[in-house]
Amino acid sequence: MKLYRLIQVVLLLSLLGAGSASAQQGVTEDTILIGALGPLTGGTAFIGAPGRDGMQLAVDALNEQGGINGRKLELRFEAALTPAESVAAAKKLVEQDKVFVLVLASGSTGAAAAADYVRSVGVPTYNIFGATPVIREPFADNVFHGAITDPRTSAAALIERLTRDGDPERIGLLAGSYAFPQANLSVIRPMLEERGFDVTVETFDQNAKDFTAQLVSFLRADVDAVLVLGSFAEAGFAIKQAGQVGLGGVHWVVDGSAVNNAIVPIIGNADGILGYYNAPFYPGQDAEPMERYLALWRAAYGEPPQGRPNIYDLTGYGSVYVLAHAIDKADDDLTWENLIASWERVEGALPSDFGGYDVVFPESFSATDHQGNDHLGTAVIQDGVWTVLP
Amino acid sequence: MTELALVLLGGLNFGAIYALAALGIVLIHKATKTVNFAHGAFVLIGALGAYIVQVQLSWSAWLAYLLVPPAVGALAALIELVLLRPLRRADAFSVVIATVFLGIALSEGVRLIYNAELLTVPSPFQGAPFLIGPVILTREVLWTVAGSLLIGIGTTLAFRRARVARGMRAMAANHRGAQLCGYSVDRTYALAWFLGGALAGVAGVFAAPAKGISPDLPIAVIAAAFVAAVVGGFDSLKGAVAGGLLLGVVETLAAAYGDSALKNAISFMLLFVVMLYRPEGLFPEVKTRHV
Numbered sequence: 001m002k003l004y005r006l007i008q009v010v011l012l013l014s015l016l017g018a019g020s021a022s023a024q025q026g027v028t029e030d031t032i033l034i035g036a037l038g039p040l041t042g043g044t045a046f047i048g049a050p051g052r053d054g055m056q057l058a059v060d061a062l063n064e065q066g067g068i069n070g071r072k073l074e075l076r077f078e079a080a081l082t083p084a085e086s087v088a089a090a091k092k093l094v095e096q097d098k099v100f101v102l103v104l105a106s107g108s109t110g111a112a113a114a115a116d117y118v119r120s121v122g123v124p125t126y127n128i129f130g131a132t133p134v135i136r137e138p139f140a141d142n143v144f145h146g147a148i149t150d151p152r153t154s155a156a157a158l159i160e161r162l163t164r165d166g167d168p169e170r171i172g173l174l175a176g177s178y179a180f181p182q183a184n185l186s187v188i189r190p191m192l193e194e195r196g197f198d199v200t201v202e203t204f205d206q207n208a209k210d211f212t213a214q215l216v217s218f219l220r221a222d223v224d225a226v227l228v229l230g231s232f233a234e235a236g237f238a239i240k241q242a243g244q245v246g247l248g249g250v251h252w253v254v255d256g257s258a259v260n261n262a263i264v265p266i267i268g269n270a271d272g273i274l275g276y277y278n279a280p281f282y283p284g285q286d287a288e289p290m291e292r293y294l295a296l297w298r299a300a301y302g303e304p305p306q307g308r309p310n311i312y313d314l315t316g317y318g319s320v321y322v323l324a325h326a327i328d329k330a331d332d333d334l335t336w337e338n339l340i341a342s343w344e345r346v347e348g349a350l351p352s353d354f355g356g357y358d359v360v361f362p363e364s365f366s367a368t369d370h371q372g373n374d375h376l377g378t379a380v381i382q383d384g385v386w387t388v389l390p
Numbered sequence: 391m392t393e394l395a396l397v398l399l400g401g402l403n404f405g406a407i408y409a410l411a412a413l414g415i416v417l418i419h420k421a422t423k424t425v426n427f428a429h430g431a432f433v434l435i436g437a438l439g440a441y442i443v444q445v446q447l448s449w450s451a452w453l454a455y456l457l458v459p460p461a462v463g464a465l466a467a468l469i470e471l472v473l474l475r476p477l478r479r480a481d482a483f484s485v486v487i488a489t490v491f492l493g494i495a496l497s498e499g500v501r502l503i504y505n506a507e508l509l510t511v512p513s514p515f516q517g518a519p520f521l522i523g524p525v526i527l528t529r530e531v532l533w534t535v536a537g538s539l540l541i542g543i544g545t546t547l548a549f550r551r552a553r554v555a556r557g558m559r560a561m562a563a564n565h566r567g568a569q570l571c572g573y574s575v576d577r578t579y580a581l582a583w584f585l586g587g588a589l590a591g592v593a594g595v596f597a598a599p600a601k602g603i604s605p606d607l608p609i610a611v612i613a614a615a616f617v618a619a620v621v622g623g624f625d626s627l628k629g630a631v632a633g634g635l636l637l638g639v640v641e642t643l644a645a646a647y648g649d650s651a652l653k654n655a656i657s658f659m660l661l662f663v664v665m666l667y668r669p670e671g672l673f674p675e676v677k678t679r680h681v
Binding site (some may be wrong): 041042045048177201204205207209210212213214216217219220232233236237241243244245246262265266268270296305306307 | 393397399400401403404445498501504508509510511512513516519524526528531600601602604605606610637641642645646650651654657
């Protein structure tokens with residue numbers, strides 16, 4: 001009987017030990033391991049590389065102040081471009097590196113690919129760049145979303161920009177054939193058609209530079225306004241070539257990925273083009289938090305190349321501070337369950353709460369709403385520079 | 391009719407860049423029998439040279455046309471000297487593999503140095519476009535098409551007539567015979583790589599305002615340039631120019647009057663049709679033999 005009780009106690013202790021070890025993976029007495037994945041090469045490297053750099057800036061700044069509740073943060077970033085690489089990177093980070101939290105800094109393609117896996121293992125996951133509904137639906141307790149809004153929110157913002165300076169009747173939709181623009185297109189097209197607009201849709205391959213055929217189609221349809229769903233490079237070359245095919249007098253609106261100053265040298269005189277921005281200030285805009293952030297960026301990485309820092313730098317930076325809020329609220333009980341519960345209590349999280357710079361919108365979460373940010377600033381090119389209107 | 395003219399102009403604009411890139415590939419292959427898969431990376435370096443001259447140094451765009459091609463040519467000749475010359479006695483497969491990975495290494499080097507999605511270069515022309523009836527012809531499109539045609543014609547004539555190209559002509563006609571006649575293989579190969587590299591450099595300078603500079607530029611250019619070269623006839627300089635222009639026009643016509651998704655597919659369909667039914671290309675070099 002005694003032996004039986006002893007075996008019971010040993011089994012119970014070992015189960016408790018195993019449970020505790022697996023729930024607190026990535027957490028030691030003095031460090032918390034954060035895993036992140038995103039593209040560092042290829043056509044969407046403009047998402048992952050800035051995301052990594054922005055996150056590292058915030059991690060270094062927080063660690064300089066002593067970390068969160070005495071624990072330093074450690075960022076482990078895995079390069080992942082394709083869907084297969086994204087799943088492999090997520091598995092490696094969770095199962096091999098044993099990270100405590102997983103950040104999907106990979107845009108819609110990677111986020112969609114990793115969605116099933118992160119749901120199945122239950123690791124607290126922060127989708128900071130993916131707009132795709134695949135990562136948002138069905139709702140998962142362990143998956144949170146950051147500054148990049150869902151397609152329905154951005155679609156409403158884009159329609160507002162399309163109709164802001166007039167009342168167009170015929171609208172051209174120029175959309176990339178890859179995940180992010182297609183996710184937006186699937187939402188915005190029916191919304192425009194419901195509102196009675198005459199819509200002409202043309203698509204293009206990722207990194208396309210020749211839009212002659214699509215623009216000629218818009219010319220044929222006599223569109224009043226064109227909405228570009230794609231990157232700044234794609235939007236820039238499309239707008240530039242519009243002049244070459246005689247598509248003049250058209251109102252141009254571009255989505256968040258295209259709000260980048262590097263569009264201006266492509267087009268030349270680009271003033272008046274509208275878009276939305278997932279942050280309150282554009283890099284370089286006259287605002288104190290942004291000036292301080294840029295000084296921090298330069299101190300870490302030197303003089304920025306054309307187009308950097310971009311929205312993904314800012315979002316990566318801000319996202320680490322949101323994580324800091326959730327970890328801080330979880331206090332010393334750093335289990336996945338408690339982190340998720342704490343995350344759902346985060347309200348109005350801003351970098352300045354931990355000594356950072358407020359270059360992102362505040363993020364709030366609840367048990368039923370895991371979308372941290374719903375704000376989209378109105379961006380317009382003024383004097384050759386993108387500006388987010390107050 | 392106006393619409394067709396606009397579509398054709400759009401196609402010629404991109405076809406002109408394909409033509410210049412194809413010209414360099416054909417020239418190197420003609421003189422050295424090397425298929426240079428690093429050619430796209432040379433185009434990228436040419437485009438980057440335009441960025442450095444125009445944006446970083448704020449010099450005139452015309453200086454880019456003047457300085458960048460010889461610089462890229464010199465780099466290509468240096469690569470031939472240092473990397474490919476030791477492989478000259480290796481089998482063709484080894485040389486092809488070497489150029490493939492050389493191209494990747496050069497592209498990745500550019501990516502590491504300029505960690506940006508895209509670098510942009512302003513057009514050398516800012517003036518109002520020309521109006522031919524309802525058809526708009528911008529100065530940039532006119533310059534790209536006319537410039538590449540002039541360079542294509544100039545290269546073809548130089549290859550045929552210039553004294554300095556005699557060694558390359560001899561190698562192209564009969565590699566072993568040329569050596570027996572005393573032409574220096576080292577000098578001829580170096581010259582061919584210099585000229586091929588310079589043509590890639592000038593293609594890059596033309597491509598920079600139209601396509602921007604990104605690490606995916608080599609793939610985009612090399613694929614189209616190879617199709618253009620095969621369609622034109624892989625040993626024909628005039629065929630490379632004609633093939634490039636034809637490819638640009640066919641791609642744009644297919645996208646405009648078929649489906650925009652057809653744009654890339656049509657180029658490979660064209661390639662297979664030519665390879666199946668006219669493997670010597672549409673504009674092969676006429677070979678005359680005096681007996």
